[in-house]
Amino acid sequence: MHVGPCHQVGDAIVWLPKERVLFSGDILFRLCTPMGWVGTFHKWYQALDMIVDELKPDIIAPGHGPVCGLEGVTEMKAYLEYVEKESRIFFDNGYTSNQAARKTDLGPYADWLCPERIYLNVERAYREFRGETFDKPWDQAETFDEILGVAKSRSMTPTF
Template sequence: MLPDPEVVEVSDGIFAYIQHDGSWCLNNPAFIDVGDQVIAIDACANERRTRLFREAIASISPNPVRTLVNTHAHMDHTYGNCLFSDDAVIIGHRNCRDQILREAPGQLERVSVMFPAVEWGDVTPVAPNVVFDDTMTLYAGELELQLIYVSPAHTNTDAVVWIPERRILIAGDIIFNQGTPFALMGSVAGWRSALERLKELPIDTVIAGHGPVADASVLDEVDAYLEFVQDSAKSAYDAGVDPLQAARDLDLGRFGEWTDEERIVGNLHRAYSELRGEEWGAEIDMATAFGQMIEFNGGQPLRCLA
């Protein structure tokens, strides 16, 4: 039994909504009460969890949610968009909008096969209706919110929200804290490049896409894991070992204590693509990668408690 989601006020009027234990589909939205409205960053994976998020916002602020920012296109951050779209502008990177629209037909059926125990509820994919390319600035009362595109990394659609006055980074899935990062749909090398860029910011507080609120040292933790993936992939690739066997042969060390360790298989698939000289974020065989992740998981469906 998981603990209830937790609202954490990380700075005056800025809140993280922590969904324990941060594993598959248990993401962390955030919200900012700016006095006359609320800005939300990300929705949740299904109807029930998004309604709970909205109730948490309402318990703290009487103000309406007028703006919703999507950090990337993955369904655990966007399926709940439809519960905001009647009243809020939805903002995301251009690639985020494009991917949601492209994948919408049949997506619910596909994810239901991947996560058969999840009740998605009454959700309809809704894409951002305001898009940006590299950066965008929102003014929230006296705060400046800088939306910064950092892809390819976790996906080809990632953006972060940087609040310089408070030195807060709302990282989306650029940061998994105590959970295994997942680069299959993005780029291992690109993700490390994004982290180097973000390390230049004077960050005090990080709201991770999954896992507890952290300080800036969590960027180094994620980077260390991605470096481990690259080093492990290089050795196995040079030896002609396929990603599944390479994952089985690996000693994950301290990274094995994180949730969702089967993601190492998908991460090796992505790292192999880059070792072959393919473009960061290039299309690869997702069905094979996910199938091998399930094999690594003992043939059991991926653990999703949404």
């Protein structure tokens, strides 16, 4: 079933209703920071809500992270909502997306793998706040340069 664009244009899930198993692809990242290249938060919320409200799988094989049940979906949706809310505060106060990502306290998501992906998610939120289309090109190199600069200053290696 095509459910995108959420993470990418071709986002699809595979649902086995008899077995109650869902292969979510990159619609779900479990205990691992998701990243949205194209699409919108709203579209991603719709896809996650459909999984919970309509499909109700017993077992989900996410695109990233360990196998889970519906708790993985609700955790990831809560992460996306958190990032969107925090990003809005920074946006409304005149911060750039990179400044906002740097200042965002990851709170309960700080231990998730690949926390540096926050930069991509904040950039996505900013594009939405500016009313840009989901597929408008953006300066990905600038975002990655920022991530690498922050990682280098902290003696870390990004784990994309």
